[in-house]
Amino acid sequence: MSKLVHCGRLFDGLIPDLLEGQEILVEDGVITAVGRNLSRPPGVEVVDLSGLTLTPGLIDAHIHTDIFRWEHLGGLLAASPNWVTLGHLHTAQRTLERGFTTIRAMGLLDPGFGIVDVKRAIDAGYFTGSRMVVACHMLGSEGSHADYSQFFVANPQRAEQIQMPNIGTGPDHFRRAVRREFKYGGDFIKFFMSGGFATPNDGPEEQQLSREEVAAIIDTAHALGRQATAHVYAPPEINLLLDHGIDGLEHAAMIDEPTARRVEQAGVYLVPTFSPYDEIIDFDEENMRKKPPEFAQKLRDYAQRLAAGRRVIAQSNIRLGFGSDLVAVHQAYESWYEYGCWLRAGIDPFRALTAATSVNADILALPRVGSVAPGQFADLAGWHRDILTDPDALSECDFVMKAGRSYPTNFTLT
Ligand SMILES: [Zn+2]
Structure with missing residues (x-):
């Protein structure tokens, strides 16, 4: 036909x-x-x-599909594996309806591998939805940004019961975790180099993995012919990742000029995900109130550095990918919102559109989209x-x- x-x-x-x-x-x-x-x-x-x-068809290179609605994110910790899997499908269907025909999805709170089932079911034509490239889980250390049991720290007995095989300590743990991700169908590795904004008990300038752990993750992924990308914010941790041959960076929202030059020279891609910090930079009190209090407070504390980092990224020649990372204020599938952030940052619209199409296809290793x-x-x-x-x-x-x-x-x- x-x-x-x-x-x-x-x-x-x-x-x-x-x-x-x-x-x-x-x-x-x-x-x-x-x-x-x-x-x-x-x-x-x-x-x-x-x-x-x-x-x-547009591509979102940083999306958390397990959330039905961001307002219910906390409830995901108590949801059944089936519910979480349905969340992946829901988001992949909604992104397709909005012109994003491909998504690079990263596990968020899903301890299982339902994201792989959803990807395969869409590829087989059982359900409609965006093409998916997936990282099943976010690898990280105990107490890190990836360790969502920290939402239960007021009740350590409850927190200790939460099984998160992606969380651990030491190079051997992370070698095994990387192999396990690929064994069950993951396409790439996403790990947490530093803390973040959305979790209550850590910060974006914490180095949350040792050099040995970072080397173990990246080297194991590369030995298996796959990519590793890292959640990171500040220059010391970005430089440590570059030392070890990282393929990609997520956020890098507090990057400085010298580090940006190094990222350019290394040819490493950066998916800056402007959306989660947009309310503090392009200040919007109403949307700030929608964020959890600890998230909003951390954004206020780092407002100047986030604004400076965005300027550095916008004016750099770093290979930028387009990803939305929406976990609050907008639904996970509203990838369109990120585009406005790029234009408000003064980035040429064709650079943003190229990021969301051919550059992202390259990042996702999908040469035919x-x-x-x-x-x-x-x-x-x-x-x-x-x-x-x-x-x-x-x-x-x-x-x-x-x-x-x-x-x-x-x-x-x-
Ligand atoms: Zn994210």
Whole structure:
């Protein structure tokens, strides 16, 4: 079954331009031609999107899928494994409806491997949803940002009962944890180098893993031919990760100029996830009140450094990926919100759009998504708002196609 998509304007994921009057020929889920006035095979279905701007299906490279609603995040600690697995599916369906045809999902509170089942069920066509690249769990040390038993520290007996195989101490523990992630179907490793904002009893400047533990994680992932990326905020910990050959950085929200230069030279990618800190930088009292009190307080304490770090990132030549990391104020699947943060940070819209398409495809090691060209999977999204000037343009998706099949869109904002 062939389809001819007639575009109003087209961003192809590679060239920083909006091309007029382009047509995309799709056969058996794959793009076979792109250009003006393409010859029409017999029986081709013409999809007239002349009123829309087309982009490749977008990619969110940092998303926590196990949450149904961020307001209920705390309840996830007490939920059944089945409920948590359904959360992964719910989010993957909602992201597809919003034009994000691929997501790099990181486990959050799920102690099991339901995220792999959801990925496989979507790939097999049993359920609709975004393509998924997954890290099953976040590896980290005891008491770290990854150790969610710290929400029960007022009751140590209860906290000690919580089984989190991704939490531990020592290089041997982490070698085993990395192997276990891949054994059960994880695609890459995500670990916590430093503390964070959303947990009550640690901070973003804590070094939460030793050099030996970091080396064990990265070297084991590399020996198995996979990538490791790390949650990190400040220069000392970013530099330690670079020393050990890290592939990617998440957040790096307090990076300074010298460290940014080193990240550029190393060719390491950075997914800055501006969304979780947006309320403090582009100050929004109402949204600040929605965050848990300890989260909001830590943001206030670090407001200046977060703002400075964002400027360094925006003005750098670091290879930036696009990821939303929404766990409060917006739902996990509202990836569009991150785009406005990039534009408000003064980043060129084409840099943001390229990050969310071809750069992210490279980060996810999925060479057949993220661009509109012959041989690529026919993953497309269509937008009626002006994507170059409107920071909220991606909040309203009008058309989505994944592997040649169109899906209903939904841009209800909550
Ligand atoms: Zn995250």
